[in-house]
Amino acid sequence: MTGFAFKGWCPSALRPMPSGDGLVVRLRPHGGRLSSAHAAGIAELAARCGNGLIDLTGRANLQIRGVSEESHSPLIEGLDRLGLVDADLQSENQRNILVAPFWCEGDDTHSLAAELEQALAGRPLGLPEKFGFAIDCGESRAVAQAPADVRIERGIDGSLIVRADGAPRGRTLAREEAIDAAIALAEWFVASGGVRDGRGRMAAQVATGKLPDILTGETQPAPALAVPDPGLVASGALVGLAFGQLRSETLGTLARLAPGLRLTPWRMMLVEGVREMPQHPGLVTRADDPLLRVVACTGAPVCPEAFAGTRELAAALTPHIPAGTTLHVSGCPKGCAHPAPSTLTLVGTADGLDLVRDGSARDVPAMRGLERAAILAAPLAVLGGR
Helix, strand or coil: CCCCCCCCCCCCCCCCEEECCEEEEEECCHHHEEEHHHHHHHHHHHHHHCCCEEEECCCCCEEEEEECHHHHHHHHHHHHHCCCCCCCHHHHHHCCEEECCCCCCCCCHHHHHHHHHHHHHCCCCCCCCCCCEEEECCCCECCCCCCCCEEEEEECCCCEEEEECCCCCEEECCHHHHHHHHHHHHHHHHHCCCCECCECCHHHHHCCCCCCHHHCCCECECCECCCCCCEEECCEEEEEEHHHEEEHHHHHHHHHHCCEEEECCCCEEEEECCCCCCCCCCEECCCCCHHHHEEECCCCCCCCCCCCCCHHHHHHHHHHCCCCCCEEEECCCCCCCCCCCEEEEEEEECCEEEEEEEECCCCCCCEEEECHHHHHHCHHHHHCCC
16 A cells, blocks of 8 residues: 555544654544454554554544554554444444543433434545544433534433534433434535535534524533543543554553453543553553643654654653643644643644643644753743743
């Protein structure tokens, strides 16, 4: 397999993306969950066909890193045997579903996710690659802060609602109506011109005021949960991953501990059924671990778009980040790892590192052209503005 020169799109299993450490192959686990057999199989394939590094993305997907053009086909064959590869690229791109990880039997989340996958498989909708669905049917909304364009969730009265992202209220529906309503919203998005140059998001289209009456609702969504900390929860143990990355042996260890792993958009995995926090190098298990306050993309030289190395710098600065403060270290102004604002954002540029306060990597910096050595020599003085 040759000639991977695409940019500006998301990697997938069937269309990997080149990076500084090889091809990046993204997996979208069915229902947001890996069985122990699936997790063990992915761990073995990542070690054999990649460099052993696996990312957990902000959309609760996995990325196998360091795949070569020669090893991509054996990797896909192995993933196909595990049932983790779609029939074609269109089906793979359209099956972009975020599943709230705290589901329990009977709350509709897991079953609706399976039904939505089936519905999407039979309907080519022409959606942009980043267009996604969220299934979040617990009493409180767990993934309200994660990106999605069409949401199936609970209303404030406990009813099931379908809501366009960006709309303040959703339609109350019977369970058997929910999937058709979600598809109808996606179809309206396309028909109303929401796709522009292969891109587009629902919130921007809703902001134009074009949402028709038949797709609007009067039910306010249920309260949103704050992003959780690592710790024990009703369905198992929530463990964090430093910078959202783990090694294949770590995934293999987690696979042996539990019947399944649920992926989250918070750089964490939920290890099902365990009643003690797993302990393994690379896992973040304490709610007060300062690593939870720091986000960093892969950076240079792994990312060809990046102007600066990120994770070593972020790790060195982590002990200096006080509670209540968040730091984002981005290799370039795109801010892929964390599009939202942070208390502090360091942005790699051709002229050094820029510092943005209370903003994102795309915002106007308070300081420009900082040298890495100067930041490390006096982190509190630079980051604190003293």
